[in-house]
Ligand SMILES: Nc1nc2c(ncn2[C@@H]2O[C@H](COP(=O)(O)OP(=O)(O)OP(=O)(O)O)[C@@H](O)[C@H]2O)c(=O)[nH]1
């Protein structure tokens with residue numbers, strides 16, 4: 422009856438979001454992990470009382486803070502024993518970087534292993550929190566009787582990176598303005614993460630390449646009509662084109678903010694208001710430019726019976742990832758709509774730095 426590793430990972434994401442620490446077990450012992458974003462003052466004091474605490478941050482965040490990242494992709498910043506919540510959050514959250522530039526000098530740990538720290542950061546990202554985690558060694562039997570979620574870190578890392586199976590939940594007819602003969606299909610990942618949707622227009626022939634769009638959720642663009650990006654117009658134009666042609670499939674993937682979540686995207690927007698571009702803002706937060714996993718989209722297409730697409734996109738990375746996932750992209754259909762004075766620079770940066778086709 423006990424939970425398996427996938428279930429424990431889902432529980433750990435929920436715990437970290439609420440500010441509850443989790444315990445990771447590795448080859449050389451155990452560590453307690455708390456997310457920098459959600460840890461409370463009381464819990465921070467408890468964590469500091471346990472021993473030598475590291476604040477694990479990504480190499481991207483370390484670059485901004487001029488902290489040494491001896492582990493390459495991450496840095497283990499040594500947390501001073503007297504550090505308060507403000508210190509921890511100042512390292513994790515770049516919103517005050519410009520107002521308070523003097524965070525250091527920060528000392529980074531060089532000896533020992535970073536395996537647990539890497540899993541801790543991956544957990545924070547999966548929980549859509551800032552990618553920064555407090556990590557402190559504890560005795561292997563620490564959590565006994567404490568009801569804290571415990572994970573095998575050695576197995577959890579690869580499991581998080583692997584593609585989770587999506588199950589088809591339900592399909593139903595939803596007539597749309599753009600196309601009356603539309604069906605919505607709901608897919609649920611077996612790791613307890615967000616559901617993804619497919620909108621099928623008409624009844625496309627499965628033996629031919631289908632007109633397809635992989636759309637990533639954008640609350641601000643899709644729902645609010647934000648002028649900062651081109652998502653809303655792209656969504657509507659893609660559905661309209663499918664409606665005109667009488668068939669197509671649009672995947673609506675829950676990858677808000679290129680996979681960093683809406684809260685982090687709003688942090689990125691706040692940094693953009695300070696003068697950083699869309700790529701720099703992600704990096705200052707500690708994320709890569711794009712944290713999305715498009716294997717998801719390939720899996721949904723396959724589940725719907727499609728193996729070849731005419732892909733509506735300006736992003737060559739989407740084409741490469743589809744092809745690598747076994748979906749044949751027979752044609753790229755450009756999708757250029759929604760240019761405004763507010764997103765001109767955003768789209769130019771995507772072309773310059775992320776290889777988007779203009
Ligand atoms: N992190 C971050 N995400 C953003 C920003 N602006 C828009 N987004 C997100 O970017 C994604 C846009 O996705 P898409 O339009 O599917 O992808 P794309 O890579 O632009 O590729 P194509 O539109 O297919 O050419 C959505 O998840 C938005 O929420 C930003 O400034 N920062």
Ligand SMILES: [Zn+2]
Pocket residue numbers: 639641642643650651652653
């Ligand atoms: Zn958008």
